[in-house]
Amino acid sequence: MRITHLLGLLPSKLGLLGINARNVELIYTNNERKFFPNVDNKLRCKELLSAHGIPVPQTYHAVTGLESLRVWQKALEGVHSFVIKPNRGYGGSGILLVERKGELFQSGSTTLDVEDITFHVQQIFNGAFSRDNVSDTAYFEERIINHPGVDAFIADGVEGVTDVRIIFKGNRPLMAMMRVPTRESDGKANLHQGGLGVGIDLETGLSLNGCHYNKVITHHPETGNPLSGIPIPHFFEMIEYGAGISDIIKLGYIGVDFVCDARHGPLVLEVNARPGLNIQIANEEGLKKRLQ
Amino acid sequence: MSVKARKHSRLLTGLLPALLVLGASVMAFYKISYLGYNLDAVIQSESYYLETVMEFDGHGTAVEISMALPQTLANQTVSDEAFGSDDMKFVVQTNSLNRRGIWKAKKISGRHSISYTATIITKNRRFTIDSTLPTEQVIPKKIARSLLADTAIQSDSPEIAALADSLHLSTDSTILYNISNIYQYVTYDMKYVKYSGTTDALTAYHLGEASCGGKSRLMVALGRYLGIPARLVGGKILSTGKSKATHIWVEYYIHGYWVPFCPTNHYFSEIPSNYLILYYGEQPVITHTKDINFKYYFNLKKRLTTTNAGLASLKHHPLDILNIWATFKRVSISLELLKIIIMLPIGVLAVVFFRNIIGLETFGTFMPALIAIGFRDTGLWQGAILFILIMIFGAIVRLILTRLQLLHTPRLAIILSGVVLFNLGLTIVGVQVGWLDLARVALFPLVILTLTVERFSLISEEYGVWEAARITLLTLFVAATAFSLMSWRLLQSVVISFPETILVVIAVYIYIGRYSGFRLMEYSRFRHLFARV
Known part of the structure; x- marks a missing residue:
């Protein structure tokens, strides 16, 4: 004591x-x-x-299933830069800051194409960044x-x-x-x-x-x-x-x-x-x- | 939470541990005072399960195989013997000193496997030789033949006589003086070399170096030359795992007692607790018919057994847990497995302590305790090395997989498969090079390893490899502590006899669960603030 x-x-x-x-x-x-x-x-x-x-940042699009996975491009038409986040993420992992570069996208120093982004969203959807790896929603949010x-x-x-x-x-x-x-x-x-x-x-x-x-x-x-x-x-x-x-x-x-x-x-x-x-x-x- | 509810919970967290400890004490008291639990019954002695497996190819002709069988002697108890005969005729031949098992078949074809298994408890035995005892002694008739020279122990050779002279051996000196000089010479003045053939006493003397057999034969020869009855002892040094090696040492007859000496491993008038005697005199451990592609190995497993005498002293009662374990043993449910399960709450104590009181980070909450279970099969050090090897391998696989950009679950499945293959590879390498402990890696809990690899990779991606390596080492450290706790014999005996100990452990967990003090590591975390006070 x-x-x-x-x-x-x-x-x-x-x-x-x-x-x-x-x-x-x-x-x-x-x-x-x-x-x-x-x-x-x-x-x-x-x-x-x-x-x-x-006030909260605007949500452009949430991917809750394979249906909404296909339409993200449409939902983000005209949005120059955005953030992709796992809904149940923690410690900041799985967050991707994205900016359009013509047909491609830029995230930090890496250049991504549509496939890369779809893959990341799919990773989130599969629970790679959520606690206990349960299936998760990915969402696109306005960039600050x-x-x-x-x-x-x-x-x-x-x-x-x-x-x-x-x-x-x-x-x-x-x-x-x-x-x-x-x-x-x-x-x-x-x-x-x-x-x-x-x-x-x-x-x-x-x-x-x-x-x-x-x-x-x-x-x-x-x-x-x-x-x-x-x-x-x-x-x-x-x-x-x-x-x-x-x-x-x-x-x-x-x-x-x-x-x-x-x-x-x-x-x-x-x-x-x-x-x-x-x-x-x-x-x-x-x-x-x-x-x- | 309301104030009332909070008071309630505080009362409960104070009362509950007290009740648990009280309950455990009452049960333990009952068992000690009414069921007669005592130290003899509770403390388990370490025993070995010896398995000798012999395999051969029969070619339709006669085959005979024999093996020296251990007997219950002053230093060793042999029980639960079983013989696997595989269609062969089996007999045990006994003479005044030795016992051999003989497997015979007149016509036998195909691959066969025979075996001998037994439970063995050995203990250390040490003798004190009175320094006044003379070398000359009365030698019973039965023992007189232990003075004779033979082809491998040339005690009648003039060279042995010359060696005895140079060692100042004389029947006028005390027996302790003579034996000390002999022992000094064969133990320290002769070099030890690993050599598997039979070296006779003279050859060992000429070479000035020998293995256990050569040293022992020379020691026997010098003893016999001096008129001290002496004999070879053949046996096995007990250690967990598979091996073929056997060992030879010496016994001198000193005024009514056969006293052991081992010039190889430096035991003077002592037999250590890990020596098992298989035979006396000059004889092979195993003999077999030629050209049958004969292979054999000894496999030793460590076990804890309650002595039967201790158990017999207990009263019968439904609460008598020791009796229940004994029943388990009879119907051959693995008591070892049960032991792990029952010790797990204790092993987890190490995890809780290091996480909540010390503040060490580990992979997963109970991962260290589960890894500790894996160590049981591999041993601590080998286990730790294998664990690190597997982590490195897994991390490399994981790194390659990152490039493939696979989804989470299939990626984990690939790592799991990779780890299985890697373990299989290690097992094969282990068997090939004869390092059988390596082969035990196959018993490591694979899913735990896979999850640890995944955590390792995630942390190294997010915080760098060094951070991941740091947490790996911490995890390993906590696992090692949990392992030591779980394999602590005394504690095992207590928990197995008094499973109510777990109630006490739960009380400790409640107490730690309400502990709101600083974790030790937080003093380091906030040290810059302290410095500014």
């Missing part, structure tokens, strides 16, 4: 939340399993949210264009979307962080692939220091610019939209991922029922402290 107290000293001083405590004290007690599909099924989540007036307000965080030549993760306990925002794609992360905003997390002051909406993997950073490792003191565009609108989501999807502890689109403003990209813990490093403070 003594040792556990001693070991508990450091985390409790910072009010840090560990995985066990997050699961036992927050997720199991606030998020009922039967409502998990409200967020794990991303299309359902989008429908629920937009029915309550919360970064709000110019976040350009200061992104190194030149990096293509990718920054998003803002806000953790809510019910309608109360606990902590926020912007996730920034880097050259290292190959345009992905995933923290464990080398993306940056930048803390956000909930009061002022200004950026704080950040994290790179598990390290606290004050400057962008690729541009050398300081990270803190930059206003996050539409941040307070995000807080406002986000505060209502817990009631809509019936989950009490959630991480809401917003993007800030140049044309539409803030949009909810997805909601996470098991939000990660590195947001604490980006904010240099623990979630437990915020919960008090």
Whole structure:
């Protein structure tokens, strides 16, 4: 008992939340399993949210069977760039950002043809990217264009979307962080692939220091610019939209991922029922402290 | 969850483990105090299942095969003997020292297979030779022939006499002094070489090097020269797996006792617990009629057996689990399989501990425990090496398949097939080069391997090969721990005799399941934050 107290000293001083405590004290007690599909099924989540007036990116087409697999080209006629996502994907795998290049398509540095895209959709459909590999729906979604307000965080030549993760306990925002794609992360905003997390002051909406993997950073490792003191565009609108989501999807502890689109403003990209813990490093403070 | 419901759940998670432990204790107490469970009955001794398989081609003529059979002696118990005769006549011949099984047929054609199987329990035996005992001793008539020279043990040769002189052997010295000098010479001054033919005592002396037979014959010759009755002992060193090798060592008659020495593996007045005696004196382990394409091997499997004496002390009762296991054994349901199943909740303890308390990542939740089951057939180290080999092979197959852009399920099916072929290949190579442990890879749980390969590939695609390799090693580490836990003999004995131990384990799982403290690895994850406090 003594040792556990001693070991508990450091985390409790910072009010840090560990995985066990997050699961036992927050997720199991606030998020009922039967409502998990409200967020794990991303299309359902989008429908629920937009029915309550919360803006989400437009869905062009959903492939739910072989019938709809054949018609994707028709459904996407005239759409220049789009994103293909697995409906029950996790950890960002299976997501393909696509741009038209004449008859062909461009995704990052690789050129794809119609067959390649159909194959990817089929892979999703077969459950290659879903939890437990159950058959999944693939959907085509509008591609986000970064709000110019976040350009200061992104190194030149990096293509990718920054998003803002806000953790809510019910309608109360606990902590926020912007996730920034880097050259290292190959345009992905995933923290464990080398993306940056930048803390956000909930009061002022200004950026704080950040994290790179598990390290606290004050400057962008690729541009050398300081990270803190930059206003996050539409941040307070995000807080406002986000505060209502817990009631809509019936989950009490959630991480809401917003993007800030140049044309539409803030949009909810997805909601996470098991939000990660590195947001604490980006904010240099623990979630437990915020919960008090 | 409401406040009331939360209180309820907290009460339950506190109460339930206590109830489980209480229940287990009551049952254990009952078994100990009323059914008479005691250490002798519970602790199982390690035994070997010895299988000797002999095959030959009959050409319509007479065939005779004989084999030295082990007997129950002070250091070894032989039980459950069975003889496979395959249409041949079988008899056991016994003389004062040895026992041979003889298979005979007057006219026999075609491929035949005969066998001898037995359960063997061996133990270590050590003797202390009093340092004052003289070399001269009273020698019973029966033993006197162990002083005679013969063609392979030339104790009457002048060269042996000269060697004895140079080793300062003398009947005036104590027997311990003489034996020590002899032992020192044959054990350390002579080089050991692996040699499969018969080397007589003199040849071994001339060469200055010998295998177990040569060293032992020279040791016997020197003993006999000095008037100490001495004999060769032939047998088998027990270790799991198939082999043909047999071993020879020595016994000296010292004031009423036959005392063992092994100059090859350095045992002085001691027989280790892994030596099985098959015969005394100069004789082949197996003899057979010529030109019958004769092949044989010994196969040894380790087992745990409860001693019958221990079992007999128990009262009969429907709750008496040991009796139930004994029944299983009688109707030949594999007790080994049962053991794995019953130990699995304990093995999983390692997985839960490393994942939730330490915070190590592994492939899949229970994958490590399932891999640990695979280790049971291959052994830990070989198992780990094979596992890594299969992972590398599987990852290469997976890499090739990525280019083919196949759908998920057929791709998994191909990896599975690939792993099956690879294992088959390893088995064939293993049999060819005589490394039979390698052949056991065929027993590895294939589906588990396939799924692990797939996870490995997905992780290496998404996070890089090093991350995948790291998690592979962690998985292997946790699997090894689970394996050690599951094959820990004492623990096995306890769980098999008291399956209610699993209730206690469940209580532990409930406790860990409500543990909300930091995982050890999280101290490292958040170390940069700690540094800033």
